[in-house]
Amino acid sequence: MISISITSIPSVLAANASNKIPFDDITNSYAQKEIIRLASLNILNGTGPRTFSPQKPVTRAEFTVMINRLLRLEAVDSAIAAFTDVRKNDWYYGWIQAGLNLGIVDGVRPGIFEPQKQISRQEVAALIVRATKMKAGSTSSSLPFVDSNKVASWAIPYVYTIHKNSIMSGEGNKFRPNDAMTRQETAVVLARILDSPFGVKVSKGQQxxxxxxxxxxxxxxxxxxxxxxSSNINTLVPRWFYLENNGVVSDNSNKELMTYASKHNKKIWAMLGNRSNSELTHTILSSSITRNKVIQQLTSYVKKYKLAGINVDFESVDPIDRDNLTAFISALSNELHKIGAVTSIDVSPDLGTDWTDGFDYAKLGKSADYVVLMSYDEHWSTSPKAGSVSSLPWVEKALNKLILSVPAKKVIVALPFYTRDWSYTSKGVVSDELSLLLQNQRISAMNAKLSWNNTTGQYVATYSKQGTKHSIWAEDSRSLSIKAHMAAKKGIAGYGYWYMGAESRDIWAALRNVVKYSAY
Incomplete structure (x- = not known):
C-alpha cells in the first residue's frame, strides 16, 4: 500500500483533519479508528507530538504499560525491584511491577525482563489471556493455523484461547507467532478487548x-x-479499650480521632484487648455477671462516641474458655446490633493446638459480623526454625480451613506489615522483628542478595554480618498483592493490616490494584 502524506490534502481539509485525528501518520492505517479511540482513553500515546508510527514494533515494556492502562491500574513504585534490567528510574518501572504483582506479566527468565525487546504475537496472546482472566486451553489444544508448528508449546493454550475468543485471528490463515506486534496491530487487539464483556466491565469501572x-x-x-x-484504610482500629480487674473496661478514647473519622467518612471499630492475660480473661469470661458488665460498658462507649463497631482482640485464650468466649461474642453482638454497630473478632489460624482451641470458629462466625484472620506469625519471634512470617501456602491453607466454618463474606484477612531478620548462631536461630520500612533499609544497607521463592510467594534476602548468616523472608508489594489477590478470589469481606505506619507507601497502590482488578 502506498503511503499518502497528509501534506497532499488541501489545506482546509488538512486543518479539519488535524482537529479530529491526533496523529499525522495514521491516515492510511487500517487501525485509524482504534488508534484514535485508544489515544482518547490515554491507553496509547504517540511516539512524537503528532506521530504514532503505526508500523513500529512494540516492546515488552510498552505493551505492559498499555495493558495496565487499559485495566485502569496504577503504577507501583515497588521498594524491591524484581528485575535487574528494569531500573527504578525507568519510565516503565512502576508499570512492570504492577503487572508482575497481579501475575499478568513475568520475566523471560529469573530476574530478567528484557523491556526493550520486541514483544512477539504469542507473548501478547499469553499476556492478554492472563490479563483478561480467560480460561486458557491446554498444550494439546488444536490450532487452526498453517504455521501452528511454529507456536511454542508453552504458548499453545494462550494462542488457542485468544483465537477462540476472537481477540487475535492471524492473517492469511497464519498466526505468525514469532513476529513482532506492530503498534497498529496492538491498537486493534486492545480495542477488541475493550469491546469484550470483560472490557465492558473495565470501562464501567466496576469494583x-x-x-x-x-x-x-x-x-x-x-x-x-x-x-x-496516606493509605487505603476506611475502618480505623484504635486500641482504646482493655479488660481490667473486676470487669472494668478502661477507656483510652480520643476525641481528635473521632472528629477526624466523622469528617472523612471513616468508620471506627475500637479494639477491646486483654493484653494476652489468660488468667484475667478467664476470670471475666467465666462469669455471666462479669461478661454482661463488660458488654454494658462497651455498649455505652459505642453510643457515647458514635462508634461503628468493636474489634475484639483476645490473645492467649485458654481452651477452657472456648464456650465462654462464644457466649461473650454472642451477647455482645446482640447488644451492638440493637444500636446499629458491628462486632468483629480476631482469630489465629486453626492450628489444631491449645493455642487456638479457645476459638469455636463456626459459632463465632454465626454471632460476630466479621471474623478477622490474623494470617501472620507462621514463624514467631522465638521459633526454633527460621522461616516466613506469612507464606502464601500457609495463609491459603488457614483461609481455606476458616471458610469451611465461616462464610467468606464474613471473613477479613489481616496481612503483616512486618517480617523478621533471622540470624544463624551456634546456639540456634535468633530473630529481630522488622517493620517493612526497616526491612527495606536493611536489605539496601547490607547489599543483601535477593531471590524470588515461588513456593512462599516472597523474596528471600540473605547477607552476612561479622561472619553470621542472616535471612529475611521479605514482605513487599508483590508478596502482599499475591496473598490479597488469592483471598479476593474466595470472596472475602476485606483486609486488615498489622500495623499502620510499618509499611512502605508503594504497598497502597499495589493493594488498590488488587481490589480493582479482583472486581472485574
Whole structure:
C-alpha cells in the first residue's frame, strides 16, 4: 500500500483533519479508528507530538504499560525491584511491577525482563489471556493455523484461547507467532478487548467496596491520622479499650480521632484487648455477671462516641474458655446490633493446638459480623526454625480451613506489615522483628542478595554480618498483592493490616490494584 502524506490534502481539509485525528501518520492505517479511540482513553500515546508510527514494533515494556492502562491500574513504585534490567528510574518501572504483582506479566527468565525487546504475537496472546482472566486451553489444544508448528508449546493454550475468543485471528490463515506486534496491530487487539464483556466491565469501572481496617500501634493520634491519609484504610482500629480487674473496661478514647473519622467518612471499630492475660480473661469470661458488665460498658462507649463497631482482640485464650468466649461474642453482638454497630473478632489460624482451641470458629462466625484472620506469625519471634512470617501456602491453607466454618463474606484477612531478620548462631536461630520500612533499609544497607521463592510467594534476602548468616523472608508489594489477590478470589469481606505506619507507601497502590482488578 502506498503511503499518502497528509501534506497532499488541501489545506482546509488538512486543518479539519488535524482537529479530529491526533496523529499525522495514521491516515492510511487500517487501525485509524482504534488508534484514535485508544489515544482518547490515554491507553496509547504517540511516539512524537503528532506521530504514532503505526508500523513500529512494540516492546515488552510498552505493551505492559498499555495493558495496565487499559485495566485502569496504577503504577507501583515497588521498594524491591524484581528485575535487574528494569531500573527504578525507568519510565516503565512502576508499570512492570504492577503487572508482575497481579501475575499478568513475568520475566523471560529469573530476574530478567528484557523491556526493550520486541514483544512477539504469542507473548501478547499469553499476556492478554492472563490479563483478561480467560480460561486458557491446554498444550494439546488444536490450532487452526498453517504455521501452528511454529507456536511454542508453552504458548499453545494462550494462542488457542485468544483465537477462540476472537481477540487475535492471524492473517492469511497464519498466526505468525514469532513476529513482532506492530503498534497498529496492538491498537486493534486492545480495542477488541475493550469491546469484550470483560472490557465492558473495565470501562464501567466496576469494583466492589471492601473493608480495609488498620490497627493503631505505637503512634500518636496525629501520627495515626497521617498514616491513614496516606493509605487505603476506611475502618480505623484504635486500641482504646482493655479488660481490667473486676470487669472494668478502661477507656483510652480520643476525641481528635473521632472528629477526624466523622469528617472523612471513616468508620471506627475500637479494639477491646486483654493484653494476652489468660488468667484475667478467664476470670471475666467465666462469669455471666462479669461478661454482661463488660458488654454494658462497651455498649455505652459505642453510643457515647458514635462508634461503628468493636474489634475484639483476645490473645492467649485458654481452651477452657472456648464456650465462654462464644457466649461473650454472642451477647455482645446482640447488644451492638440493637444500636446499629458491628462486632468483629480476631482469630489465629486453626492450628489444631491449645493455642487456638479457645476459638469455636463456626459459632463465632454465626454471632460476630466479621471474623478477622490474623494470617501472620507462621514463624514467631522465638521459633526454633527460621522461616516466613506469612507464606502464601500457609495463609491459603488457614483461609481455606476458616471458610469451611465461616462464610467468606464474613471473613477479613489481616496481612503483616512486618517480617523478621533471622540470624544463624551456634546456639540456634535468633530473630529481630522488622517493620517493612526497616526491612527495606536493611536489605539496601547490607547489599543483601535477593531471590524470588515461588513456593512462599516472597523474596528471600540473605547477607552476612561479622561472619553470621542472616535471612529475611521479605514482605513487599508483590508478596502482599499475591496473598490479597488469592483471598479476593474466595470472596472475602476485606483486609486488615498489622500495623499502620510499618509499611512502605508503594504497598497502597499495589493493594488498590488488587481490589480493582479482583472486581472485574
Amino acid at each position: 466492589t467496596s471492601v473493608i480495609q481496617m488498620g490497627w493503631q500501634y505505637d503512634s500518636t493520634t496525629t501520627q495515626f491520622i497521617n498514616q491513614i491519609e
